[in-house]
Amino acid sequence: MMFTTTWLSKRARLKTALSAVALCTLTSTAMAAAIDKSAIQFIGPLSDDMQLKPYQTEHRDAIIANLLPHLQKNTSRVRVFGDEQDWQAFDKVSALTLGGLQALKFTASAERFSQGKLSLKGIENAQLFINGEKQTEKDKTYELALSQGDHQIVIITEQVPNWHDVAIDFEAKSEESALTFSAKEQHGLSAKQLFDAPTISYISMSPNGAHFLTSTRHYDDKSANQALYVTELKNAKNKTIYRFESAQPSNITWSPDGSSLVYLIEGELKRLNLETLQLTVIAKHLAGANGFQFYNNDSLIFSWSKSPSDDGKLTKHYQGLQDRWSYARTTSQVYLLDISTGLSKILSQGPLSHSLEDFDAQQGVVLMSRSAQAMNRSPEPATELVELNIASATSNVLGQFKTFNQAKYTDDGIYVTAGPDFRDGLGRNLPEGMLANNYDGQLYLLSRDGKKATALSKEFDPAIGQLTVLANGDALLKVTEQDTVQLYQYDLSKKRFNNVNTGFDVVEQFSFSDERNPTLLVTGTTASTPQQLKQLTVGKSRTKVLWDSTPISYQHTDIAALEEFNFINPEGVEIKGRVYLPHNIDKSKQYPALVYYYGGTSPVTRGFTGRYPFNLWAEHGYVVYVIQPTGATGFGQEFSAKHVNAWGEYTANDIINGTRAFLNQYPFVDSKRVGNLGASYGGFMTMLLATKTDMFSASIAHAGISNITSYWGQGWWGYLYSAEASKNSYPWNNPQLYSQHSPVFHADKVTTPLLLLHGDSDTNVPVGESHNMYTALKLLGKDVDLIEYKGADHQIFARDKRFDWWNTMLAYFDKNLKDQPQWWQYLYPEK
Missing domain, CATH: 3.40.50.1820 (Alpha/Beta hydrolase fold, catalytic domain)
Known part of the structure; x- marks a missing residue:
């Protein structure tokens, strides 16, 4: 005990740093071999005055699980109950017994998929974790099955009679199962990092640029398939002033003056005063409502959908091709909601669904799109663009289009994004006789009465996607430019496209203020760097990084x-x-x-x-x-x-x-x-x-089409x-x-070995497409495998x-x- 006391003394505590990375490669199949102690890091004692060890309490797993993340970090020391302990090489440890808890940490590197047994000798009570996941032990032995790459192993010990007797042995299942053990911090990129690392899933900037919202999403072993979100309200200095954690807001919109925030949360529409942080409930019972925006200071404009109730019939009589979609009979209309009373009134009318495109509160008009015909009359539906005058309750059809994506008001008319065939091929820039690909988005300017249209992007190669409009009437566009996703500003007065230099290969989300020189928030990545959140001013090249996932989740990672x-x-x-x-x-x-x-x-x-x-x-x-x-x-x-x-x-x-x-x-x-x-x-x-x-x-086809005819006829969007x-x-x-x-x-x-992968609930490309090919290749005696993911749709989420x-x-x-x-x-x- 005297030695233990001396060991615990802060003045006498060892400050040994790892001067070199020790490596120990074990492949023996004849007998287990001990891992070199110099390849293992040690820390302890942690809370040496602990009266009862975790295994002696009813909350052992929770206690250990809370400590684990702090031991996983690549830091030189850990602070527990005000006492700091340093990681050191295990071969430098000379103690016989220690109080509290101790931990061992090392990296197992596999050059290929490797299996074997890891045995703990001299340790009576411990829990072992590989890449953060608790492992099941049998007689102090753990079965390992490690893919190629680096794997972090952490052992938290609770009862060790004599540290001199402690050894960790590894016995490989075969000669090929070579593992190298080391204390290195640098490691290869892992699947868990890519999937679990925090990412910003939502951003929104207030109109005056004084505040912004971010929602951060991450996963961990405990939450499993359930994403964990934290939404924060921040001021212009990037300081958090309000945080949502237990429940997450959606349908977020800012008041025109930027003084308040409205959002849906747990079925209630609420308003948050940004100065006092006082909450007010505006309305409830809004199932199916979405897309809330301030129409003016007194009211909100939004879309409200209604799905038909189950009629109890044994059959479904198809009304048209779109009826193959599960949501085809859901209708959506545009409403106004009074903020002071919660009263809503419908704006759009008729049996057809209406989608809100934009509105101009000063002129009292709303821009909507809808299918040109009812379902049973429109095998390949066209889209009508409709302007509603709220005061007179009259609608004016501005045009009917075979290709249409978005429409937004600007001072000189209406921006429209659509394929090259918009308005009888107005946007085509093709040799004679070539058919246009209408997935190649183009930008147009439509007059307010819908009679005149101008193609703006015929000489602009990037494909135009998301359309937004700045306060000065210019368009801010998210485009696909070769293999990148970029932001461009269309200068309406100078009739030209200007790249907004974000520094990203792929722009994911963006939001901006309504100022004269708007502040822009944007998230994105490059091919070799993880996500960042940046702030910049439109028209200027200077950017400021507000958030970076690299130091959070990718430190010491080889890319x-x-x-x-x-x-x-x-x-x-x-x-x-x-x-x-x-x-x-x-x-x-x-x-x-x-x-x-x-x-x-x-x-x-x-x-x-x-x-x-x-x-x-x-x-x-x-x-x-x-x-x-x-x-x-x-x-x-x-x-x-x-x-x-x-x-x-x-x-x-x-x-x-x-x-x-x-x-x-x-x-x-x-x-x-x-x-x-x-x-x-x-x-x-x-x-x-x-x-x-x-x-x-070797070849892998995931959710592939094997028969164009069956996909055309059976895929939900096949014919479209x-x-x-x-x-x-x-x-x-x-x-x-x-x-x-x-x-x-x-x-x-x-002749090539082929693996077919498919979700068995795929509605886009039905799983029968893989069944077609599997059946054919099996009958032909070819090398083919088919694996279905139960309950998965077109993508594996x-x-x-x-x-x-x-x-x-x-x-x-x-x-x-x-x-x-x-x-x-x-x-x-x-x-």
Whole structure:
């Protein structure tokens, strides 16, 4: 006990720092081998005056779980009950016994999927965590199954009779299961970081620029699939003055003078006075209401939807093609709500749903869009733009359009975003005879009476998406520019587009004030850097970072190197691409590679993360080539128009030629170990490529289309999407397109191993599309696997499914491209 007391003395406490990273590699299968103590960090005692250890109480798991996050951090010391303790090398510990709790921490690095047993010797009570997840022990032994990469192991000990007897042994399951143990802080990027890290999911700036709101979202092991949100109200100095934590507000809108905030929370519409922070309930019973905005100081304008009640019938009689959508019979109308009494009155009328586009309170008019015809009369519905005069209750139809996205008032008329075919092709910039791709958004100026329209973006190659209008009447536009997402200001007086320099590859969200020189908030990423929140002034290049996820979640993390790789296709068109390289690449060796594409109407943007985590794939030892083949928007109208009536014709050639050029440019990529994958239209491309080439050694198609006809007829939006992808072509007038471009009609040509992934509740591309191809390839005796995700729709959102999905894809490629089947067999053992 005297030694323990001396050990606890602050004056005598060791301040040993790790001067070097100790490494210990264990692969023995004959017997367990002890991990070198110099590869392990130690801290303790933590709360040495603890009367009862956690295992002696009723709240052990909670006590340990609360301490764990502080031990996981890459900090040199931990402060507990005012007492500071330093991490130090375990081999420097000379104590026999210690009070309170202690912890051991080290990194297990796997060069491939590895399994084995980790045994704790000399420790009577402890809990062990790998990457923050508690592990189940049996006789002081833990079964490990670690994917390639770095894994943090933390052991919190509660009862150790003699620290001299403590040892941690590892026994590998096989000679291939090599693990390197170290005390290093630097580590490779992990799936948990990409999914769980805090991100700003919502921003909103007050009209006067004096306040702004941010909502931050993150996940953890305890919340599992449930996202955790915190919404904060901040002043112009980025200081939090109000915080929502237990419940999150939605439908947030600011009063015109910026003095108050209105939002929906727990079924109530509330108003927050920003000076006094006093809350007032405006209205309740607003189920189905959304899109609240201040119409003036006294009232709010909003949309209110109503779904039909279940009629109890055994059958559903379809009223039209849109009736395949579950929400097709839901109607939505525009209302005004009086703030002082909560009284609402309807503005739009009739059986058709109306969508609120904009309003001009000074002139007393509201701009709305609606379907031109009732459901049963409109197989391919047109959109009407309608202006309502509130005082006279009269409506004026400003036009009927086959392509329409958004409309907003400006001083000189009405901005409209729509495809090139708006107003009989007013926006087309194409060679004679080419059909436009109306997913390639354009900007127009419509006169207030709807009689005259001007195309504003015919010479502007980026595809225009979100439209907002600044106080001076200029448009602020979110656009797809090649493989980036940017902000542009359209200067109405000078008739030109000006890039707003945010410094991001991908702008995610933005919000701005109504000042003369508006303040702009914007979130975004680059291909190699995580999310930031920035503040800038429109028209000026200076930016200020208000929030950065890197120091929060990505400290000491290795990120893949990024290189641009473009090539000229046989038609003389430059095809853009980029390559992700493993951070520790040795170019004297040979590496497997993955080729990713979409091939549909949009490019694969340069977001840091997403459903397909290129940086994570590179961390797992793959060189990743992302290609932007012909047909995508953001490269000009002629480039995107080649998507129409092509169904992979140009796209497949670009991917094949691009992969050949990539292999020629990167000689350290093994041409015999190249995999390819894509989703949705990209899944269709994967299947189609499997019928055209054997250059790939393994392929994955997620939610892909195998039969264009069945997708056209059965996918919820199949016939609408086909209105562009198969414009003017139908199975009866162009059977060649629908059959010969469908992969299942050429299944006998497939030689590449193929994995089909699909959500069994996919409404966009029904799971039958994968069933078609699986059936064909099985009957043909081909190498094919089909995995369905239960309850998943077109995309995999849920945290547990996302991790499993990412693991499944990597395990499949490890099996086929690295000759490492163990991970796949662990996930999907043969029965």
